[in-house]
Amino acid sequence: MMSNLFSSFDPSSNIFNIPLNWTSMTLSILLIPLSYWIIPSRMFMMWNIIINTLHDQFKILLLPNKTSGTTMIFISLFSFILLNNFMGLFPYIFTSSSHLVFTLSLSLPLWLSFMLYGWIKNTNHMFIHLVPQGTPPILMPFMVCIESISNLIRPGTLAVRLTANMIAGHLLMTLLGNTGPLLINSLLIQILIFTQMLLLMLESAVAIIQSYVFAVLTTLYSQEVT
Template sequence: MMTNLFSSFDPSTIYLSLNWLSLMLMVLLAPSMFWLTPSRLNFFWIKISFVLHKEFKVLTSSSKMKGSTLIFISLFWLILVNNFMGLFPYIFTSTSHMMITLSLALPLWLTFMIKGWVENTFHMFAHLVPQGTPPVLMPFMVCIETISNIIRPGTLAIRLSANMIAGHLLLTLLGNIGPSLNLPQLNILIILQILLLMLEMAVSIIQSYVFTVLTVLYSSEV
């Protein structure tokens, strides 16, 4: 019985503080796809990566960033796998923590900003004032654009972690009321849990895609 509803998101509560090892579980699963006979899983992996590569290539649309789509594809798979790992029983959801999501968003955003201000300084200054802004509103637009630019890594991290926490909390809350229900109500609860689990799988895919696409868009601005 959990003493705190949020204890399942505390990495120091169970399993001798080894919960962060869930980040490494994919290392045990991925290598077999590369040196064994090609399987359907390998074909699926390559197909999705190729589709993402074509889409990210269109979004970046820069000849100076050749090979950058590989970074974003790796980021997508890392987030997606960890989101799915959190749906299995007794596996810690690492992407529900700001420690992980901010560690993914902040270095990428900082790299883009340093590259942009060093190599394209005038373009970055011009980007602070949208085209067609009246001269009277320019100081305010500079402040607004600066603030919106600074909070980008925070919004990326909070969006991912909040969506992961919300879905898991809903599943936990519904699961805790199971022992107090009779048989017909329990059947309804199981059906709801299955539907919520399918929804959470969709959210895992969508959030990893949104995180990666927004990162690609931020990189294309520099």
């Protein structure tokens, strides 16, 4: 039962034996509003409002002298994860953001680039971060070990957080969906459909929240090395 349940997350999408597992990452480009219309659409104006709001949020988290174009990196990261999360909500589309190979490929290069920049450009600043201010001298060796471990597991926690949250809701929807053919009472079927609609709304909110959390945490990690 468990193997059949988790098999819904296997990358096995294909048409005419042609593997189409990761095409959902490119299909999301179709959802990006076009910017060359003479009169912008409502979707395009809403997207501009979201981008401007994110720019203001990330500008507060970053240093004042480091905001020239830097926020666009994290806005692009947020948009990419958000669109992939929403593509996974459509039926018969492979959920790429529910796999560690996708999330680790985003978090690991970013974290590694932050660490290389911090230790090469701001070595003393990185050493200071290993010992929080006000730590007693006897606890300094332990704090260095704890801070080093917490720093090393950051890309893993980013990847696992996004993957686990995307898998949890999808598994619950799959479990409830598999019980549909077994129900005979029409009232139970109506309750199941209503519950699935609520779960779909919850998953839409989770898709937005998790992409925002991923982008904000990445912004905070970049701010620590500058």
